Amino acid sequence: MTTMICNTCGQKAVIRMRQHRLALCKDHYLEWIIDQTQRFIEKYDMFNRREQVLVAVSGGKDSLALWDVLWRLSYPTAGMYIHLGIARETEYSDLSEQYAREFAAERGLPLHIVNVEEEFGQTIPELAQVSRRGRSKPCAVCGLVKRHTMNRTARELGFDVLATAHNLDDEAAFLFGNVLGWNIRQLRRQAPYLPEKDGFARKVKPFCRFTERETAAYALLRGIEYIEDECPHAVGSKQIEYKNLLNQLEEAQPGAKLRFMLGFLQAREDGFFPLEEIVEEDLDLQPCPSCGQPTTTGGLCSLCRLLENARAG
Numbered sequence: 001m002t003t004m005i006c007n008t009c010g011q012k013a014v015i016r017m018r019q020h021r022l023a024l025c026k027d028h029y030l031e032w033i034i035d036q037t038q039r040f041i042e043k044y045d046m047f048n049r050r051e052q053v054l055v056a057v058s059g060g061k062d063s064l065a066l067w068d069v070l071w072r073l074s075y076p077t078a079g080m081y082i083h084l085g086i087a088r089e090t091e092y093s094d095l096s097e098q099y100a101r102e103f104a105a106e107r108g109l110p111l112h113i114v115n116v117e118e119e120f121g122q123t124i125p126e127l128a129q130v131s132r133r134g135r136s137k138p139c140a141v142c143g144l145v146k147r148h149t150m151n152r153t154a155r156e157l158g159f160d161v162l163a164t165a166h167n168l169d170d171e172a173a174f175l176f177g178n179v180l181g182w183n184i185r186q187l188r189r190q191a192p193y194l195p196e197k198d199g200f201a202r203k204v205k206p207f208c209r210f211t212e213r214e215t216a217a218y219a220l221l222r223g224i225e226y227i228e229d230e231c232p233h234a235v236g237s238k239q240i241e242y243k244n245l246l247n248q249l250e251e252a253q254p255g256a257k258l259r260f261m262l263g264f265l266q267a268r269e270d271g272f273f274p275l276e277e278i279v280e281e282d283l284d285l286q287p288c289p290s291c292g293q294p295t296t297t298g299g300l301c302s303l304c305r306l307l308e309n310a311r312a313g
Helices: 026-043 061-072 092-107 116-120 124-134 138-156 168-180 184-189 212-222 238-252 256-269 277-284 302-312
Strands: 015-017 022-024 053-057 077-083 111-115 161-163 202-204
Touching: 015 212, 022 026, 026 061, 026 212, 053 061, 053 138, 061 077, 061 092, 061 212, 077 092, 077 116, 077 138, 092 111, 111 116, 111 138, 116 124, 116 138, 124 138, 124 302, 138 161, 138 302, 168 184, 168 212, 168 238, 168 256, 238 256
Parallel strands: 053 077, 053 161, 077 111, 161 202
Antiparallel strands: 015 022
């Protein structure tokens, strides 16, 4: 078996990235991730060092790796963990929160915690049961709650930007699903950043061009401890199916996922799915009379309607 050699220093490499035709040793790989993250932040004009960044953390590898990289780049950051009340029998949410707490404590970083059950009266699985009489999957309800909570927390605490750890696998799978259904509205909204507007915080994805394998390698090499189990409700989700299909393509054609994503972003620059059209779509945004968050419904927002049904049921 041929030993991989670091393309930078000639020492033994710990990772080979076929899509980049690049192999790196531990030190140069960690340096590469940090340098590339800074490059992405600048390329997409996400934020600067004078702005306060709220990092959404789940206790998993991607979000803790992102927070670690931004910390090492000396950006002013705080974390936010949302306790979803998932899988009490396996303590999934409790363990995830523990990893987030330990990470923050080791680095002396602030961590804001929102407990869904304390905040809204029920856990995510319980809210899913009352949503459309139990026909909604927990993932749909979870996404709704997290988006609402992250935006509200970022705005209320005065952060300039909300950073999530969506990686290339996440973004390519999301893009694949939206192209399959030609969901134009979602295609217009998929970007490395979304500007703040009418009650919505600026949202950025500094890891959008790293694969899940690359972020996992960073976490492992940095010695970051994280929850390794997937959310039990994610089994059988469409996103996982799309990821599996794209992984098969990636195995046969290294770099396929990155080309797919970059081709879409280039198409946007060429005038397709322009980000500016979001502004026109959102002209009718009004504050929810219950929570104050922006909504297009003209009445209660989606989350407040869900909570109202939960209280009634």
